[in-house]
Amino acid sequence: MSKQHEMHEIRALFRQKEIKATLARIIVYQVLKQVAQGLTAYEIEKISIEKGQRINLATIYATLNILLQKGLAQRYKVLTAQAVYCLNSAPCALLIICSNCKSLQMCHDDALQMSIQQYCTRTVLTLKEFRLTLNVEYCLHCHNRISLST
Ligand SMILES: [Zn+2]
Numbered sequence: 001m002s003k004q005h006e007m008h009e010i011r012a013l014f015r016q017k018e019i020k021a022t023l024a025r026i027i028v029y030q031v032l033k034q035v036a037q038g039l040t041a042y043e044i045e046k047i048s049i050e051k052g053q054r055i056n057l058a059t060i061y062a063t064l065n066i067l068l069q070k071g072l073a074q075r076y077k078v079l080t081a082q083a084v085y086c087l088n089s090a091p092c093a094l095l096i097i098c099s100n101c102k103s104l105q106m107c108h109d110d111a112l113q114m115s116i117q118q119y120c121t122r123t124v125l126t127l128k129e130f131r132l133t134l135n136v137e138y139c140l141h142c143h144n145r146i147s148l149s150t
Contacts (some may be wrong), residue, residue, distance in 0.1 A: 006030065006033075007026065007030075010026050010029050010030065010033075011026070013072075014026070014029075017070045017071075017072065018070075019066055019070060023053070024055045024059045024060075024063060025063045025066070027048055027051070027053050027055060028044055028048075028055065028059075028060055028063040028064065028067075029063075029067065029072075029087075031044050031047045031048060031051075032044070032067075032073065032085065032086060032087045033087055033089075035047070037086065037093070037105075037106050037107050037108060038076060038084035038085060038086040038093065038095070038104075038105065038106025038107075039084060039085060039086070039106075040082040040083065040084055040085070041057055041060045041061055041064065041082070041083075041085070042057070042082065044060050044064075044085075045057055045060055048060075064085050067085075067087075068085075071088060072087060072088055072089075073085050073086065073087050073088060074086055074087075074088055076095055076104060076106065076131070077104070078095075078097050078104050078133075079097075079102065080102055081097065081102050081103050081104035082103065082104065083104075084104050084105065084106050086106055093106050093107065093108055093130075093131055093132075094106065094107050094108065094109060094112065094131075094132050094134060095131055095132065095133045095134065096133075096134045096136055096139055097133065097134065097135050097136065098136055098137075098138060098139035098141075098142055099135065099136065099137050099138075100137065100138050100139070100142045101139065101141065101142050103139060103141070105139060105140075112132070113130075116130055116132075
């Protein structure tokens with residue numbers, strides 16, 4: 001999808017949901033859409049800087065709240081970890097909670113989604129969505145840090 005076309009679609013969606021389409025809001029939505037995984041507000045800020053469109057955290061939080069209120073996004077929070085946000089249209093997701101750094105990460109896996117789908121078909125369940133939580137000793141970041149330091 002072209003950038004222009006995507007912008008146009010987001011604007012149309014915002015109009016439909018009665019959200020004022022400011023540039024900052026469109027960018028936050030775009031970032032969430034493009035990564036197709038859950039992000040913390042800090043990660044959204046970092047990506048917006050990389051895109052050359054710095055958005056301050058207060059604006060990001062305000063935008064995320066609007067997206068939550070309008071039913072366009074979901075928020076996940078576990079214990080003291082930073083909350084992660086994803087779009088409602090995002091595919092079924094895996095939530096990974098790291099015991100070591102206490103972070104919460106969200107990702108997606110096609111093979112896993114297929115297995116869950118097959119399970120549902122077998123048991124005559126109609127799957128709408130799933131969120132699977134994995135409690136791990138070390139997340140990928142921690143793992144990389146450990147293997148780098150040894
Ligand atoms: Zn970790």
